[in-house]
Amino acid sequence: xxxxxxxTPMWVDLGTPDVDASISFYGELFDWNASAPIEGAGGYRFFxxxxxxxxxxxxxxxxxxxxxxTSYVSVSDADESVGIARxxxxxxxxxxxxxxxxxxxxIVADPTGAALGxxxxxxxxxxxxxxxxxxxxxxxxxxxxxxxxxxxxYLLFGWDAEADADYFTWRLNGKPVxxxxxxxxxxxxxxxxxxxxxxxxxxxxxxxxxxRQLGAVVLVEPRDIPAGRFAVLQDPQGAALGVIRM
Numbered sequence: 001x002x003x004x005x006x007x008t009p010m011w012v013d014l015g016t017p018d019v020d021a022s023i024s025f026y027g028e029l030f031d032w033n034a035s036a037p038i039e040g041a042g043g044y045r046f047f048x049x050x051x052x053x054x055x056x057x058x059x060x061x062x063x064x065x066x067x068x069x070t071s072y073v074s075v076s077d078a079d080e081s082v083g084i085a086r087x088x089x090x091x092x093x094x095x096x097x098x099x100x101x102x103x104x105x106x107i108v109a110d111p112t113g114a115a116l117g118x119x120x121x122x123x124x125x126x127x128x129x130x131x132x133x134x135x136x137x138x139x140x141x142x143x144x145x146x147x148x149x150x151x152x153x154y155l156l157f158g159w160d161a162e163a164d165a166d167y168f169t170w171r172l173n174g175k176p177v178x179x180x181x182x183x184x185x186x187x188x189x190x191x192x193x194x195x196x197x198x199x200x201x202x203x204x205x206x207x208x209x210x211x212r213q214l215g216a217v218v219l220v221e222p223r224d225i226p227a228g229r230f231a232v233l234q235d236p237q238g239a240a241l242g243v244i245r246m
Contacts (some may be wrong), residue, residue, distance in 0.1 A: 004074045007157040007172045009139040010126030011072040011119060012197045016237045022057055025235055026210065028133040028214055029207065030199070040100065051127035054135045067238040069197045070107070071139045072117035074126065075156060075190045078104040081118050081156060085110075089148070099124075110152050112143040114193035137200035137244065139175060140207030141170075142180040143193040149180060196232070200243035204229045207243050211235075 004010035016022040023034040026047060032054065035046040060067070068208040072175045075081040078096040085108040086092055093115060094107035102124035119126075129135040143149050146161075146168060152161040153170065161168040161180060168180040183193065203208045204222045208231045212218060219240060220232035230244035 004126040005160065006076045006120075008074050008177055009118070009136075010074045010135050011046075011056070011124075012069050012127075012136055012139075013058060013072075014047075014067075014069050014239055015058060015060050017060050017080065018237055019045070019057060019059050021238055022235065025216075025237075027219075029211055030201075032134070034126055046172055049134060050130060054129050064069050067235075068115075068194070069241050070115065071195045071197050071237050072105075072119040075118045075120055075157075078106045078118050078120040081133075082106045082108060084156050085118075085152075089151050090152060090156075096120075098225050109171045110141075110193070111148045112193040114141055114143055114147045114195055116150075116195055121210055128137075130245075131200055133200050133202045135200055136197060137246065138179065138198035138242070139177075140181065140198065140242070141193070141197045142183045142196055144183050144192075146180055146182055149193075156190055177183075194240075196240060196242050198230065198244050201245055202245055204231050204245045207231070208233070 010115040026032045026237050027203055032049055034045045035048060038044050044056060045060040046053045071150050082096055083094055089111040091109045093109055096106040098104050101122055103122045106118045107115055119197055127136055131137045150161045156234040159170040159172055169176050170178040208218055217234040219234055222229055222231040228244050228246040230242055232242050234240050
């Protein structure tokens with residue numbers, strides 16, 4: 001099992017208006033299986049690969065909640081982290097809450113409006129597979145104000161933003177833990193800043209073509225960058241995700 005020290009992205013889950021449709025889509029696209037609903041957890045399930053947890057999914061909890069993949073960062077004390085987020089210009093979307101005996105969760109939004117989960121691990125310590133097909137490999141903040149985001153994440157997690165041209169790499173104690181980029185001007189004004197989860201795949205073009213066949217929308221066509229070949233998709237229920245062959 002990977003080690004996720006405090007300040008490290010460690011989990012993603014999908015909020016969807018149609019759990020069965022999402023299970024079918026990701027089962028076809030990524031060859032993931034879905035666990036049975038966890039008793040007492042509001043319909044929460046795990047996506048699994050080779051019997052190991054790679055992500056979660058759950059029905060939407062409110063009528064105005066958009067379909068989305070939510071990224072979670074490991075913290076040592078969810079209550080303390082929420083206090084830091086609030087005093088640093090963020091807002092709290094979900095106050096710290098115990099999830100049975102598996103952990104303590106909170107959801108915050110940074111000063112630019114991007115939502116992010118905080119997870120204080122107990123029995124659930126994070127994804128059991130990362131950085132290999134098909135599992136979580138990168139978390140990226142797409143924001144309308146990179147300068148406002150930098151001090152917030154430094155105070156909350158101790159992240160430094162290292163610039164490389166127009167892209168920033170978040171570093172924790174010198175190690176890369178995520179990225180940040182300015183939202184392109186062509187993105188509609190009503191789209192808020194957001195965190196985008198990327199999943200490692202073995203063939204970006206094949207995944208893009210299959211996703212299209214399964215009803216997904218391609219937001220960014222496959223293209224090469226120094227880290228690999230990536231694309232950005234929107235699943236049939238409306239949640240955006242990235243895929244990349246490293």
